[in-house]
Amino acid sequence: MSALTQSTPAAAQSDAAPEKELRPPSYWPFVVPALVVVLAIIIFPWIFTIWMSLNEWKVGSPTTFVGFSNYLRLPSDPRFIEAIGHTLVYTVLSVVLPLVLGTLAAVVFHQKFAGRGFLRGIFIMPMMATPVAIALVWTMMFHPQLGVLNYLLSLVGIPPQLWVFHPGTVIPSLVLVETWQWTPLIMLIVLGGLAAIPTEPYESAQIDGANIWQVFRFITLPLIMPFLFIAGMIRMIDAVKSFDIIFAITQGGPGSASETINLYLYSVAFIYYDLGYGSAIAVVFFLLIVALAAVMLYARQRMLWTEIASGA
Amino acid sequence: MTPRQIIGKIGLWLAVFVIVSPAILFFLWMASLSLKFEVDNAAYPPVFIPEHFAWKNYADVLGSNRFLTYFINSLVVTGSATALALMVGVPAGYGIARMAAHKSAIVILIARITPGLSYLIPLFLLFQWLGLLGTLIPQIIIHLVVTVPIVIWIMIGYFETTPLELEEAALIDGATRWQVFRHVALPIARPGIAVAFILAVIFSWNNFVFGIVLAGRETRTLPVAVYNMISFDQLSWGPLAAAALIVTFPVLLLTVLAQRQIVAGLTAGAVKGG
Numbered sequence: 001m002s003a004l005t006q007s008t009p010a011a012a013q014s015d016a017a018p019e020k021e022l023r024p025p026s027y028w029p030f031v032v033p034a035l036v037v038v039l040a041i042i043i044f045p046w047i048f049t050i051w052m053s054l055n056e057w058k059v060g061s062p063t064t065f066v067g068f069s070n071y072l073r074l075p076s077d078p079r080f081i082e083a084i085g086h087t088l089v090y091t092v093l094s095v096v097l098p099l100v101l102g103t104l105a106a107v108v109f110h111q112k113f114a115g116r117g118f119l120r121g122i123f124i125m126p127m128m129a130t131p132v133a134i135a136l137v138w139t140m141m142f143h144p145q146l147g148v149l150n151y152l153l154s155l156v157g158i159p160p161q162l163w164v165f166h167p168g169t170v171i172p173s174l175v176l177v178e179t180w181q182w183t184p185l186i187m188l189i190v191l192g193g194l195a196a197i198p199t200e201p202y203e204s205a206q207i208d209g210a211n212i213w214q215v216f217r218f219i220t221l222p223l224i225m226p227f228l229f230i231a232g233m234i235r236m237i238d239a240v241k242s243f244d245i246i247f248a249i250t251q252g253g254p255g256s257a258s259e260t261i262n263l264y265l266y267s268v269a270f271i272y273y274d275l276g277y278g279s280a281i282a283v284v285f286f287l288l289i290v291a292l293a294a295v296m297l298y299a300r301q302r303m304l305w306t307e308i309a310s311g312a
Numbered sequence: 313m314t315p316r317q318i319i320g321k322i323g324l325w326l327a328v329f330v331i332v333s334p335a336i337l338f339f340l341w342m343a344s345l346s347l348k349f350e351v352d353n354a355a356y357p358p359v360f361i362p363e364h365f366a367w368k369n370y371a372d373v374l375g376s377n378r379f380l381t382y383f384i385n386s387l388v389v390t391g392s393a394t395a396l397a398l399m400v401g402v403p404a405g406y407g408i409a410r411m412a413a414h415k416s417a418i419v420i421l422i423a424r425i426t427p428g429l430s431y432l433i434p435l436f437l438l439f440q441w442l443g444l445l446g447t448l449i450p451q452i453i454i455h456l457v458v459t460v461p462i463v464i465w466i467m468i469g470y471f472e473t474t475p476l477e478l479e480e481a482a483l484i485d486g487a488t489r490w491q492v493f494r495h496v497a498l499p500i501a502r503p504g505i506a507v508a509f510i511l512a513v514i515f516s517w518n519n520f521v522f523g524i525v526l527a528g529r530e531t532r533t534l535p536v537a538v539y540n541m542i543s544f545d546q547l548s549w550g551p552l553a554a555a556a557l558i559v560t561f562p563v564l565l566l567t568v569l570a571q572r573q574i575v576a577g578l579t580a581g582a583v584k585g586g
Contacts (some may be wrong), residue, residue, distance in 0.1 A: 033400040121571030128567040130518045132535040133556035170410030192579040241427045281428035305380035
């Protein structure tokens with residue numbers, strides 16, 4: 001076996017199995033510095049967070065080991081339960097709206113037109129711009145008396161709204177900002193998917209006389225489904241964790257109407273300095289994100305099975 | 313062109329216009345707010361293009377002595393965090409790609425999923441114990457949470473696409489692995505490094521959450537400084553909008569100039585930290 005490999009180096013090269021000189025362990029020195037950094041800033045904080053979550057740990061007072069009692073506090077903490085509700089509503093809206101709009105935008109940017117690269121650069125500006133700076137301008141635009149949004153509404157005969165200043169409209173208003181900001185990312189991912197689609201199905205659809213909607217529904221959509229799924233997953237992870245926009249515009253208010261888990265975590269850890277309880281929230285929060293991702297994966301699998309079962 | 317094609321063309325341009333206008337109108341309005349005196353900013357119906365431009369809003373922001381401090385803080389934090397990330401992340405991406413150690417990407421995934429605040433709790437305590445809280449060092453270190461995963465992730469993807477033949481030839485000629493990396497792999501990877509650099513700079517520059525916890529009065533970065541302006545200047549929109557635009561301007565400029573690299577990096581499934 002080894003004689004064979006040695007006698008045909010060309011075959012070994014093209015094969016996945018590397019030659020003796022390229023034996024994997026020798027690349028370790030390249031990875032070690034990054035490994036040290038990752039251990040220090042990602043792994044260590046995680047282990048330490050889990051340890052802290054098992055302690056009564058407040059800034060300025062001695063720490064005591066309390067086992068799981070920080071976790072047991074969570075189900076009976078109304079603010080935490082309420083925050084879960086806000087987070088879920090915020091997340092679902094902030095995934096669905098950008099997903100729909102981003103897909104439509106991708107279909108348009110997939111066409112050829114003059115200045116496409118430049119306009120695509122403009123289109124992605126909202127997601128690259130500094131979130132706090134953007135939040136500040138949106139706050140001015142949401143202003144009930146002087147804000148430009150109520151002026152625009154008045155032009156089409158809609159009465160002025162209180163936007164982020166009313167508990168009933170604060171989450172949809174924040175979702176509006178989030179959608180404006182992150183639709184471009186969905187567009188880019190779906191655009192990458194569209195570029196990978198073969199042209200044959202479109203040619204035969206044209207011959208069969210399919211209209212634009214039929215082509216989109218029965219050819220484009222199924223083919224970009226994997227990309228939509230990835231885009232949705234990334235969007236979900238970011239939306240659950242959304243902080244800058246909410247913090248800078250409402251700080252979780254009015255009252256606690258827009259307080260998501262991340263905002264509550266901030267208050268517990270860095271306003272009340274209850275670091276043990278905050279760590280428990282951080283751990284549960286992480287597990288919640290993983291659980292949401294798992295649900296999405298499961299739903300995707302179910303969809304695939306149904307497609308196979310129905311012979312599509 | 314047939315009438316049908318002409319209608320198609322018009323429809324396409326209409327669609328493009330509808331899609332880009334929220335971004336264009338927002339930033340134009342931002343510029344408008346920043347260039348108006350308070351009289352115009354408080355006017356109803358709103359004034360879009362004022363008769364007199366309030367350039368003094370910009371002069372006020374740029375002229376305040378604090379602004380320079382915060383600008384330098386931002387430069388130091390983003391510059392150091394990006395440079396360090398490139399120093400450790402580019403070789404790591406190379407090593408991982410060549411070893412085909414795809415399981416190591418799980419760590420990056422965990423970093424991607426973890427909320428930024430969960431890093432802050434333990435690291436905040438650590439920095440307190442080490443007595444570093446009055447300096448920029450804590451922020452530089454914690455910004456690595458953002459920049460290192462971005463750089464590693466993009467470089468793994470990039471080195472996987474660069475050809476192995478040249479590297480193997482160099483190895484056969486007796487070059488050490490380090491020399492191969494330094495003189496063969498690295499020059500080829502320059503476009504990938506550019507993508508990693510640009511995205512690391514942008515996401516570090518924009519970061520807010522680490523600053524509000526770790527920055528003191530003297531160590532604020534620009535996003536934190538702008539946020540703190542809100543509470544003091546609730547009603548002077550002009551200077552506030554000017555400050556916001558100044559903070560985000562470098563990023564917007566980079567986005568338009570390097571949109572090809574940014575799109576390539578983000579489409580490759582790039583990561584936003586924090």
